[in-house]
Amino acid sequence: MARHLVRLGSLGYLALILVAPVGLVFWRAFEHGWHPFWAAISNPDAVHALVLTLEVAAVAVPLNTLFGILCALAIVRHRVPGMGLVNALVDLPLALSPVVVGLALYLLYARDGWFGGHVRVLFAYPGILLATLFVSLPFVVREVVPVLREIGTEQEEAAATLGSSAFATFRRITLPSIRYAVAYGVVLTTARSLGEFGAVSIVSGGIAGRTQTLTQYVQASYENFDQTAAYSASVLLALLAIATVLAMTLLRPRGDRST
């Protein structure tokens, strides 16, 4: 009986908090059939926003993955003074409101800021990329660190006594052991990159057809009372999110795998 209550309670909560709003978005997008939806998302500004969002994610995700693995290795494997600080700093993007991040970048790269005037960063691709990199930085590190701790150093030491160089050991022993954690981190990084709004909206300027990402396109359409466009673009975002969650579920190790 208690088990049923728990199940009912958790499902009800999920339905109320998650499924209802997302379902509503889908319903509103397809309220008048397939055609208005298609018209809304094939609009050049919408297509541009989608492409820009994917372009940003395509650079931010590999960069943060590479950094994340190196950073996790440094935190766990090398007892270097200062690593404790790095470990704490990595969490900063999780704690800091994205708006603050956007503002900081704005101040740094504005014409009269510290780095202003050298390269065009604000209201352009580099600014959007920097903001996205910042907010999606912690995920790979946070996923990989506990797994690295858990597998310990014995397998790597065993490989060394068997004649394996440091790089070969990383490629053949360490990387396969952390692959699920890395994959999971990549999925989370991707989801965060695609969905980022706060930091990006400050540095990108949100110029339609030029520096507008998909999330900003949703907001702009909504503010212009173009609800069909807003809901249709939201559906696109939701589909991307569902795809990443699906990928995450498929990548999650089965019960018989230890890492």
Added chain:
Amino acid sequence: MAIEARNVTKRFGDFLALDDVSIDVESGSLTALLGPSGSGKSTLLRVIAGLEVPDAGDVFISGKEATALAPQKRGVGFVFQHYAPFKHMTVRDNVAFGLTIRRRPKQQVRARVDELLELVQLAGLGRRYPAQLSGGQRQRMALARALAPEPEVLLLDEPFGALDARVRKELREWLLRLHDETHVTTIFVTHDQEEALELADSIVVMNNGRVEQTAPPRELYDEPANAFVMSFVGPVNRIGDAWVRPHDVELRHESNGSTQEAWVERVVRLGFETRVDLVRDDGTRLHAQLSRDEADLLELEPGDIIFVRTRNARTFS
């Protein structure tokens, strides 16, 4: 000498793990590093393997200075206490690792792995993953993996520590046979004196980061250098300043000039051996170890009064 450690010192923070340790290991021998936990025996093994860098001292492997040499270049096979299997690789790939990393021809790798799997009695299990093996099988896989690149020296860290008693006994016998066949110089770490006495040609007893004594098993048992070694390599009674082994406590029904009266507290019959706990009239507690026949002749029961005499008592300054 296959392995020499000269005045090796190693600290971990405030903890002195190795304090001016020197050992010589003869080529082809089977040597035990015996000591309680925290005595530095595993650290010494890791220093020899190159997994720890000593703060002071030198290590020589086959006569060559190896102190600063990376573990990859030492020609040492190492078996970890928990075997450190590569979990994502099959048994076959685990064993082959040391060969594929050296880019040996495939044909040669296959032949060598087959030979080793046969040797460690794992032929037919090559396609399994380590998680699908029993503890003893995992242990043998780790041995085969360490032996694959034909190391000059085999180092085993508590090789039987994590196994149950029966498997442990089987593997001990098996390791002896393996050593007789391969003659690779082997050092193993253990805290089990019986294991050391049974397997090793030479035993290094360690305590608090120092070497207490190095000797063949029999000499170690009969001529312990100090009280620590005496009490670590076998059971002992302490009578004042003297140390006596339980099998050197003689029991008889009649008194003579050299006996003392004692009260039988407990009698434990363990198959062929009988253990008797005694309290002497001066209050000293004694353990005696008798063969079953001796004990049966004395017809000992708790509460009996008996006369005891000790042989081969040792004192250490």
